[in-house]
Amino acid sequence: MCAHKRTKQKAAIRQVFASALGPLGPSEILDEARKTVPSLGIATVYRVVKELKKDGWLQAVQTPVGSRFQTTSKVQSPRFFCRTCQKTFNVDGDVGKLAQLAPKGFIVKCFDLTIVGTCSSCAVTITPDGTTKNVLSS
Amino acid sequence: MCAHKRTKQKAAIRQVFASALGPLGPSEILDEARKTVPSLGIATVYRVVKELKKDGWLQAVQTPVGSRFQTTSKVQSPRFFCRTCQKTFNVDGDVGKLAQLAPKGFIVKCFDLTIVGTCSSCAVTITPDGTTKNVLSS
DNA sequence: CTAATTGCAAACAGTTTGCAGGCGT
DNA sequence: ACGCCTGCAAACTGTTTGCAATTAG
Numbered sequence: 353m354c355a356h357k358r359t360k361q362k363a364a365i366r367q368v369f370a371s372a373l374g375p376l377g378p379s380e381i382l383d384e385a386r387k388t389v390p391s392l393g394i395a396t397v398y399r400v401v402k403e404l405k406k407d408g409w410l411q412a413v414q415t416p417v418g419s420r421f422q423t424t425s426k427v428q429s430p431r432f433f434c435r436t437c438q439k440t441f442n443v444d445g446d447v448g449k450l451a452q453l454a455p456k457g458f459i460v461k462c463f464d465l466t467i468v469g470t471c472s473s474c475a476v477t478i479t480p481d482g483t484t485k486n487v488l489s490s
Numbered sequence: 491m492c493a494h495k496r497t498k499q500k501a502a503i504r505q506v507f508a509s510a511l512g513p514l515g516p517s518e519i520l521d522e523a524r525k526t527v528p529s530l531g532i533a534t535v536y537r538v539v540k541e542l543k544k545d546g547w548l549q550a551v552q553t554p555v556g557s558r559f560q561t562t563s564k565v566q567s568p569r570f571f572c573r574t575c576q577k578t579f580n581v582d583g584d585v586g587k588l589a590q591l592a593p594k595g596f597i598v599k600c601f602d603l604t605i606v607g608t609c610s611s612c613a614v615t616i617t618p619d620g621t622t623k624n625v626l627s628s
Numbered sequence: 629c630t631a632a633t634t635g636c637a638a639a640c641a642g643t644t645t646g647c648a649g650g651c652g653t
Numbered sequence: 654a655c656g657c658c659t660g661c662a663a664a665c666t667g668t669t670t671g672c673a674a675t676t677a678g
Contacts, residue, residue: 355631355678356632356633357631357633357677357678358677359632359634359677361634362633378668379667392635393635393636394635394668395634395637395669395670396634398669399633399669400633402669412554414552414554414556414602414604416552418552418556418557418667430591432592432593433602434596435599443591443592443593444591445591450568450605453568453581453582454570454581454607455570455579455581455610457613458570458572458605458607458609458610458613460605460606460607461573461606462605462606462607463606464554464571464604464605465588465591465602465603465604466552466601466602467588467591467596467601468598468599468600468602469592469596469597469598469599470597470599472593472594472595475596475597493656494657495652495657496652496653497652497657497658497659499659500658516642530659530660531659532642532660533644533645533659533660533661533662536644537658540644556642629678630678631676631677632675632676632677632678633674633677634674635672635673635675636671636672636673636674637670637671637672638671638672639668639669639671640667640668640669640670641666641667641669642665642666642667643664643667644664644665644666645664645665646661646664647660647661647662647663648659648661649659649660650658650659651658652655652656652657652658653657
């Protein structure tokens with residue numbers, strides 16, 4: 353009893369995460385996975401995400417626009433949220449030394465770091481003559 | 491036209507934030523502010539929070555259990571989220587050096603750092619004989 | 629064949645809005 | 654008195670659950 357079955361819905365959802373550049377929300381997962389399994393329903397997305405979280409394959413992370421999910425292998429990475437395009441990217445970097453910020457007596461499990469700003473695509477526009485210009489005022 | 495009026499509801503809500511130890515959610519604000527203004531309704535909490543955000547007095551921050559609000563003066567502080575009591579505390583610490591984690595070409599505006607773990611109250615229980623013991627296994 | 633899984637729709641929870649009455653200025 | 658503000662309830666949006674049909678093993 354209780355064995356998980358392989359279905360095309362689950363395969364499609366895992367594939368979506370495998371090729372994602374950053375954490376995804378339920379509706380993003382649905383839109384992307386429906387390209388493979390058009391009949392997919394949102395309830396299944398939530399249920400599969402819950403199962404994958406329980407299995408430890410996915411984890412929730414917070415972004416300025418709400419909860420998103422990504423594979424556990426990528427989850428400890430710091431993230432960069434672009435206020436212009438509203439997308440989140442994983443970035444490299446070691447955040448282990450942040451443990452020292454915790455007050456005495458507090459047990460540290462992990463970190464959830466989002467750097468907020470403007471990504472390179474949104475910050476810079478290539479002008480026709482080949483130079484670049486910053487499109488932001490502040 | 492358009493002038494904001496002073497009401498006891500707004501005063502109560504601001505007071506709640508003034509004495510808060512960390513960012514608060516709508517229902518926490520409601521519970522706390524009702525100690526001063528029992529008739530307060532949740533809709534008013536949302537409306538006042540929106541007004542205070544527009545005024546720049548409050549800002550939203552993300553925690554593992556969703557959006558929370560706190561005064562702008564405290565918002566750059568790193569936070570500690572306790573998985574046991576589900577509360578978030580502000581902690582001291584300078585996160586400015588985290589700017590170097592951002593990829594080249596990315597413009598950094600601010601940071602949103604949550605350290606996740608177990609707070610001192612939840613990690614330790616005072617036993618009857620005055621000693622303390624850790625109640626967590628992992 | 630059996631039990632897990634799926635899609636739909638209803639149920640829920642959290643947030644926003646319309647409105648009539650109340651209150652600050 | 655005027656118009657912003659409040660509380661209630663209805664409307665919305667996003668997430669979860671019940672159920673009958675479907676499908677993997």
